[in-house]
Amino acid sequence: MRSGSADPLFVGVDVSTGQVRALCCGPDGTVHARAVAELPSPVRPQPGAAEQDARSWWPATVTALMRVTTSLGPRRKHIRALAITSTSGTVVAVDRRGRPLGPAVMYDDARARSEAATAAFAGRDRWARLGVRVGPTFGPGRIARLLSEHRGQEVFRVCHTADLLAWRLVGAPTALDWSHALRSGYDVLAGEWALEAFDALGADLGLLPTVLPPTTPVGAIGASAAARTGLPRGCEIRLGMTDGCTGQLAGGGTLPGSFVSVLGTTLVVKGISRTLIRDPGGPVYSHRLPDGHWMPGGASNTGGEALATWPAARRPVLDAAAQARGPASVVCYPLARTGERFPFAVPEARGFTTGIPDGEVDAYRAALEGVAFVERLAYDCLGGLGAPVNRVFTAGGGNRSEAWLRIRATVLGRPIEPVARAESAFGAAMLASVGSAHRGLPEATAAMVRTGPVIEPCAAEQAALEDRYGRFVAELAQRGWWSGSVRPEARSATGVG
Template sequence: MSSTADAPRSPVPVVAGIDVATAAVRVVCADARGRVLSEGRAPLPQPVRGAGGHSEQDARTWWPATAAALRQATAALSGGGREVVAVAVCATSGTLVLASPDGEPVGPALMYDDRRAADINAKAQELGARRWRALGLTVGPTAALGKLVWYANRARPGQLVLHTPDLLGRELTGHPVPTDWSHALKTGYDPRAGEWATDVFDAFGVPAGFLPSVQAPGTQAGTVSARAAAETGLPVGCPVRLGMTDGCAGQIATGAVEPGQFVGVLGTTYVLKGVSRALVTDPAGALYSHRHPDGWWLPGGASNTGGEALASVDPGDLPRLDAAADARGPASCLNYPLRREGERFPFVSGDARGFCAGTPQDEADRHRAALEGVAFLERLALERVKALGIEVWGPLHAAGGGSRSDLWTRIRATVLGRPLRVADRAETAFGAALLAAAGTLHPDLSASAAAMTAAGRPVEPVERERAALDESYGRFVAELRARGWLDAG
């Protein structure tokens, strides 16, 4: 009689998240508790950028790079009794490629920052003004909708347009897959009405069937085919679930998935993203919303300031400057560290320019003022969100390179008057893994986030500095209003 110890063990279920970024494909494999068990990476060619705002990439490289990154990640799992039970793909928003009826690219992809269709997007804004107003969306110069029309004007019969995950979904499953309503948003999908903006498409002559059908992120789109399994190391029949845009996946990776939860991402620029129960529109156009996989909404906005505030500082000198600025305490002057023309969030002004009000006493004072200026923008952003009627509760999740600075994070917490929780893995690939786990390892996305994201590193406000920073914030807002960039209120 065999012992229990001799009985074969069930494989440990693992989910794989794929992030197709501009320069590389990354894969993260995680278990039901969010422990990352393996990773993979493969490079992509840099986009070719040229006159007229053109930005292109060879879409034929996407699948070989994705397959290579998956092979690397799945090979690291082999022999350990672990098996991938679901996979999801997330990518940069706004990248499209024209494809043949069988899903093969017929030319280069137009990248997220391609501006060749800016005039078409301006016309699309006019044609769908009522729809966009109800949705709280602005069709910007680089929106994918204009690229869609640009392709439609050049396509041959039977050809179609695919987002990056649509193409990779075909490669994984061996058949066409729906697109998700996150990647589809800036291509002209109306998640409020649950339909493509066919009124706008018809005005431009976009043919029916030129785009895939649309489903919620996390929806199972098919299973891994035998051919894809051989190329990637994924098991045959592994469910393939729809992903979201990189920004939305990064938010999910922090655990901010329930109404009232927000994350402040301090990278090159500052981005605020959160969850609301209902769609809230911003008359100024500073804030817009994606749709949550569970039907809620994901309001967010991106500033033109952020980590660029430190662009002139030698990275090797940052620890010394941080220490000096920490010892110094609140700055004696105000700094709005805007390094480009115009602001887009939390207020919209093409006239906005960076400024320094007052004279820094020394380099530590100047450095501290720059850190505080970004924190003041973050407070203004949260106040803008709350003024629109959106609930914000609990600690603010914090992510991005700037969140690695202990000093900067303490300043942000103090200016906001609320604790921050610095996320452990605010990565697109990890967010994609959470989407793969929803409905597979866990009942839904909220359960995935609760089980797979850590509480994060807590950072509390520095009470002895709050009064001084509150006063400086008041002066900062007054300066913006005096310059006519921020409405009185």
């Protein structure tokens, strides 16, 4: 059933590193309006640094929201609720009026190495219990460093992107959801900030926000925000989740055993588990849904950018040729940058190809297979840690390639289900709908997410690709990048296949 004109509407706002995207949909997932506003690119004033002008977030959000509400016309009065999603762990110090006192420190800022080491040691028991790997970009260290840079100023709060924008929309400080707080050092098991880590760093816990579950209502649109955005007064603000999590929700993964591979510029694999998946020494980390289920997974540095060598206009022709050719003659790890995050964390990792491809089509096919091998290793890793994989959805730009979908299904040894829309803004709108149009996320998923035809593995290529996957894992092991116990022969035990 399509949304009627009087049905409630829900808005998701996604603040990425370069844009603010706003999307409005109905309770059945029909999108009625969308808009984009640009943000200034993050700056990197020194090695390891990543900053952005936090003062740009609100004007860009206002612009995107006003474009959406203007497009809706009179229907905007039916907007019932809004939720915000953003990058994980981006923080900024603000004054009592919510004005940034300096640039925001981005999620990938790695300058707080010594502070991170202090936090890792002080909270070692807690991190082990949570299965958290503390590195230089982990939140407590970055927050302590941020506060030290503002010593002598009247810092009222350390805000994340989501709660700073909620503050502007409501007109008063709000709580933060536990998803955005996770990488900043919030313990979702104990329901508290990592006290010992912040104490060891000399960081004032009183400057951190209260944390509540996603979908919790934290206020309503005030008069000032209504006038600037076109949102109706009284529209609820409900807590969202990080952009990786909302992308997963939009991809259909809300029930235990369901996983989503989002193949865009990079490859993100996340799923749902009934229990916390612990990987203290590795790259897997777990967010938590409001119903208590866990979301283990990670993000690889390889993905769609592995095809950057080939112009987008030529890829459909190359897809057809690669599909007709069959498995590549070489094994490729198509990493376009230095360093890998998941399914193994190796800062010095570089892409490789074993041998010389037999022409352009062979090289292209090897790159498609290489990303699929990383995806398979991610699922083997998750399965080996105790996260059963029963159903795999897929979303992102990679879905446009039928050849790639078939290769990925064959490498995984299972059907995969393409999803039409796995935008983070759409996932945020799904969160906004919970509590009014839908009782919970599984109900929202069933009503709002649409899947395409199931992609089955190619039986004729399965043996060859299984052999090449084994060679891929062996190459990683030879370089010392992969030392996990999960191997191709353990496939049936991991739930993949």
